[in-house]
Amino acid sequence: MKKQLPLNANEVHAFLRRGTSNAILLLILLYVTTLSTFSVAQQIPRVQVFGGYSYTRFDSPTLGFANRSNLNGFNISPAFNLAYGFGVKVELTGQYGSKVNLRDLTVGPQFLYPRGSMLFFAHALFGDSRSFVRVGTGEGDTARAIVLGGGLDFDISSRFAFRAVQVDYVHTSLFSTTQNNVRISTGLVYRWHTIRRKGHKPTLSSP
Amino acid sequence: MIALKRIALICVLLVLAGLVGCSSSSTHIAYVTLPTSNSIAAFRVSNHSGKFTPVVGSPFAAGNSPNSIVLDPANKFPYAANQTGNDISLFKIDHSTGGLTEVTPRTPAGISPVALAMDSAGTFLFAANVSSSNISVYSINAGTGVLTEVSGSPFPVSPGASPVALTVSPSGKYLYVASSTLGVVFGYSIGSGTGLLQQVLGSPFAVGSGPFSVAVDPTEHFVYVANSLSDTISVLSLDASTGMLTSLPNSPFTAGTNPVSMAIDSAGKFLYVANLGGNNVSAFSLDSTTGVPTELTTPKSPFAAGTRPIFATIDSTGKFLYVANENSRDISGFNIDSSTGGLTNGSIAASVGSAPTSVATTTK
Numbered sequence: 001m002k003k004q005l006p007l008n009a010n011e012v013h014a015f016l017r018r019g020t021s022n023a024i025l026l027l028i029l030l031y032v033t034t035l036s037t038f039s040v041a042q043q044i045p046r047v048q049v050f051g052g053y054s055y056t057r058f059d060s061p062t063l064g065f066a067n068r069s070n071l072n073g074f075n076i077s078p079a080f081n082l083a084y085g086f087g088v089k090v091e092l093t094g095q096y097g098s099k100v101n102l103r104d105l106t107v108g109p110q111f112l113y114p115r116g117s118m119l120f121f122a123h124a125l126f127g128d129s130r131s132f133v134r135v136g137t138g139e140g141d142t143a144r145a146i147v148l149g150g151g152l153d154f155d156i157s158s159r160f161a162f163r164a165v166q167v168d169y170v171h172t173s174l175f176s177t178t179q180n181n182v183r184i185s186t187g188l189v190y191r192w193h194t195i196r197r198k199g200h201k202p203t204l205s206s207p
Numbered sequence: 208m209i210a211l212k213r214i215a216l217i218c219v220l221l222v223l224a225g226l227v228g229c230s231s232s233s234t235h236i237a238y239v240t241l242p243t244s245n246s247i248a249a250f251r252v253s254n255h256s257g258k259f260t261p262v263v264g265s266p267f268a269a270g271n272s273p274n275s276i277v278l279d280p281a282n283k284f285p286y287a288a289n290q291t292g293n294d295i296s297l298f299k300i301d302h303s304t305g306g307l308t309e310v311t312p313r314t315p316a317g318i319s320p321v322a323l324a325m326d327s328a329g330t331f332l333f334a335a336n337v338s339s340s341n342i343s344v345y346s347i348n349a350g351t352g353v354l355t356e357v358s359g360s361p362f363p364v365s366p367g368a369s370p371v372a373l374t375v376s377p378s379g380k381y382l383y384v385a386s387s388t389l390g391v392v393f394g395y396s397i398g399s400g401t402g403l404l405q406q407v408l409g410s411p412f413a414v415g416s417g418p419f420s421v422a423v424d425p426t427e428h429f430v431y432v433a434n435s436l437s438d439t440i441s442v443l444s445l446d447a448s449t450g451m452l453t454s455l456p457n458s459p460f461t462a463g464t465n466p467v468s469m470a471i472d473s474a475g476k477f478l479y480v481a482n483l484g485g486n487n488v489s490a491f492s493l494d495s496t497t498g499v500p501t502e503l504t505t506p507k508s509p510f511a512a513g514t515r516p517i518f519a520t521i522d523s524t525g526k527f528l529y530v531a532n533e534n535s536r537d538i539s540g541f542n543i544d545s546s547t548g549g550l551t552n553g554s555i556a557a558s559v560g561s562a563p564t565s566v567a568t569t570t571k
Contacts, residue, residue, distance in 0.1 A: 064251040064262030064305045066234055099304055135306035136264035175263050 042114040045191035048079045048087075050163055052187010056095040056170065058102060059179035063133060071095035071102055075166070075185040084195050085112050089123050091147065093183070101132045104145050104170065119161065122150035129172040139175070146171040153189050161189040235523050236262070236305045238285055239531065239538065239557075240565040242272040247287060247298075248559050249305045252568065257527040257540050259557040262305035266560070270296040270313055275322045275565045280329040282569040284352030288320035288334055289313070295320065295334060295345070297352050300569070314354040316343045317361045322372050326379035331402045333382055335370040336361060342370065342384060342395075344402045357402035364393055365411070376423045381407065381450040383430055385418040392421055392432055392443070394450050407450035414441035415459045419467040425475040429498035433466035433480055434459060440466065440480065440491070442498050460500055463489045463509050470519045470528065477548035481516040481530050488512050488519060488530055488541070490548050506549035512539045513555065518563070523570035529556065531563035538563060 054075035057068050073095040081087030089110040095102040106127030113120045129145035132138065149168030153161040166185040171178070237259065239248040246266035250259040270289030273296065278285050285307065287296045294313040301308070317336025320343065324333045332354060334343040341361035345354035364370050368386040375382050375397070382404060384393040391411035395404040415434025422431045423445065430452055432441040439459035443452035463482030466489070470479045478491040478500050487509035491500035502508045513532025516539070521528050528541040528550060540556030543549075 061234075061251065062260065064249065064260050064265070066251070066303055066305070133263050133304075135262065135301065135304045136267050136308065139264045177260075 042116075043194045043196040044081055044084060044087075044112045044114055044119065046081055046193030046195055048077075048081070048189050048191050050075065050077045050079075050166075050185075050187060050189045052163060052185055054093050054095060054183060054185040056093075056102060056181055056183040058095070058097070058100055059181050060100055062177040062179050063100075063135075063175055065099070069097045069100045071097040071100060073102075075183075075187065079110055081110075081112065081195055084197050086110070087112065089125065091123075091125055091127075093185075095183075099134050102172075103130045104128070104147065104172075106145055106147050108147070117155040119153040119155075120150070121153070124148050129170075129174060131172070131174045133175075141174045143173040143175075145173075147183075149183070151185070156188075159191055161191060163187050163189055235571055236300065236302075236569045237522070237529065237538075238276055238278075238307070238567050239559055239563045240269070240273040240276045240287060241266055241559060241561045242274050242290060242564055244561040245269055245271055245273065247273060247276065247285075247307060248557075248563075249307060250557055251305050252522065252527075254524050254526075257522070257542065257552075257556065259538065259540070261557065264304075264306055267298075267307040267309075269298075269309065270294060273564075274320070276567045277323045277325050277332070278567045278569060279325065279347065279349075279352065280327065281349070282571055284347075285567060286323055286325075286332055286352075286354075288316065288323045290319050290321050293318055293320065295323075295332070295343075295354060297354065299352070302569075302571070310352065314345065314356070317341050322370075324373045324375050324382070326375045326397070327377055328379055330379070331357070331375075331397065333373055333375065335373045335384060337369050337371055340364050340366060340368045340370065342373070342382070342404060344404060346402055359403055362395070362404040365389065368393070372418070372420045374421050374423055376445070376450075377425055377427050378447070380447075381423075381445075383421050383423065383452075385414075385421045385432060386411065387417050387419055387435070390414060390416050390418060390434075392418060392430065392441075392452065394452055396450050409451045412443060412452040412454070414443075414454075415439045420469045422469045422471050422478075424471055424493065424498070425473060426495070429455075429493075431469055431471070431478060431500070432459075433462065433469050435465050435467045435483065438462055438464055438466065440469075440478075440500055442500065444498060455498060457499070461502075463487060467517055468519045470521045472521055472543070472545075472548075473525050477543070479519050479521070479528055479550075481512065481519040482509060483515050483517055483533075485509060486512055486514055486516065488516060488528070488539075488550065490550055492548055503548055506544075506547065506551075510541065510550040510553055512553065513537050518565050520566045520568065522568040529566050529568070531566050533562045533564070536560060536562055538566065 077091035106125035108125035110123035125147035151166030249262035271292030273287035317339035319338035415437035417436030465484030513535035
């Protein structure tokens with residue numbers, strides 16, 4: 001039986017209202033669905049470096065704020081793919097708002113699946129988050145960070161890809177409380193070398 | 208390609224997921240004075256659950272021994288009476304974060320200001336100076352919050368009166384001051400536009416022993432006084448035209464052990480009294496006609512609080528009663544049943560690290 005995803009507006013709204021845990025579930029579904037839907041696997045880059053814009057919806061009510069905070073900044077993430085569909089990623093992000101700054105440095109595995117000119121990926125990253133809050137004289141804290149997310153790259157050329165969207169659930173434990181944040185990134189990916197699946201020839205040129 | 212569209216849709220959903228949660232539950236802010244640490248703690252409070260969330264950076268530095276805190280009606284400026292600093296601190300609230308920033312210089316007061324009161328229009332601020340036995344009166348600049356002492360201030364109460372509590376009637380016409388040493392309440396008329404205090408006819412008015420808290424009901428018909436040493440509540444009828452007080456025939460009424468702080472709900476139906484020696488809170492229903500307080504039997508009053516509850520206040524939603532516990536160094540939070548007046552829950556809403564003495568909540 002074919003798996004049904006929420007496609008009408010009501011279903012989508014209800015689905016999203018269930019919170020970030022559903023975002024994680026969606027990522028898993030994304031990965032599973034792509035694996036089950038596409039039988040044609042191609043090739044992936046050996047090395048990727050992503051750089052781009054990043055937006056975080058920071059869970060600042062846990063710090064006593066009235067509302068969540070909108071943070072804007074950058075996301076830089078080099079990745080080295082060890083095998084077809086699997087690699088290691090390091091991600092450095094900096095997010096800035098009027099009252100809160102947030103920087104994360106995380107590392108972990110990523111999973112990739114190419115389809116035509118698209119490359120789907122999902123990752124689970126672990127590391128530290130550093131925050132500075134401009135309340136009173138200002139307060140800073142460093143704490144554990146867990147990033148679960150994924151996204152989609154489109155080929156632009158043999159070297160470049162456009163990261164249409166990367167969505168992450170970012171769990172932090174700053175100031176002795178727990179924050180559940182959502183981060184969205186977009187930008188360009190630079191790529192070197194390729195790893196191809198058995199029976200397929202590379203199409204990306206190697207330096 | 209259908210599958211691809213679905214995947215693209217999922218991506219869009221994920222993007223939207225970042226925008227979900229934009230809605231925020233309504234909250235207000237509670238500020239708690241901590242004299243022994245010369246600071247003020249701040250908490251974001253849920254209007255729905257009453258849950259306290261500490262504001263990052265709290266507690267915020269304040270003056271020397273901030274003992275009492277009040278807020279202006281616009282929720283822009285908290286004022287704290289610094290008991291050993293002999294002055295008043297003005298703060299500004301950052302409503303987005305809940306943070307406090309003190310505006311200096313501090314405004315001089317009398318010796319040992321221990322209690323503050325403000326009229327409902329936010330025109331004047333009154334400070335009870337316990338050691339100099341007088342009342343400082345300040346006009347408030349609505350734009351900046353800056354205090355200016357009015358002409359004639361400080362106004363003497365009576366030698367040895369040691370004023371420890373004061374309240375302004377809802378109309379803003381009268382000020383009542385409790386003298387713990389003399390066992391009386393002084394009544395003053397407040398000069399409109401001038402803040403000039405003049406004792407009303409018949410003042411002072413005898414109450415019980417060790418009056419430590421005074422409150423006026425919202426209809427401005429009755430004045431309630433917590434007598435901390437005689438374990439009673441005095442009730443006096445208020446003549447709205449003169450400000451004179453007349454004790455009710457059966458007053459004072461039996462209360463808990465060492466009642467020291469009172470809070471009346473906005474409808475004037477219920478009175479809550481923190482009993483310092485009883486470690487609990489007594490709840491009374493108020494007769495709107497006679498003003499007589501009757502302790503609740505269903506559910507049965509008193510209700511357990513922390514150790515040495517020293518201050519009680521009803522938050523801006525009217526749904527929660529917060530009690531500052533001196534020895535257990537925390538805030539008890541009670542749910543108020545608006546129909547019976549009964550208190551439930553009573554759990555620790557927040558630990559504050561040092562002895563709290565006063566709580567003020569914003570209305571938004």
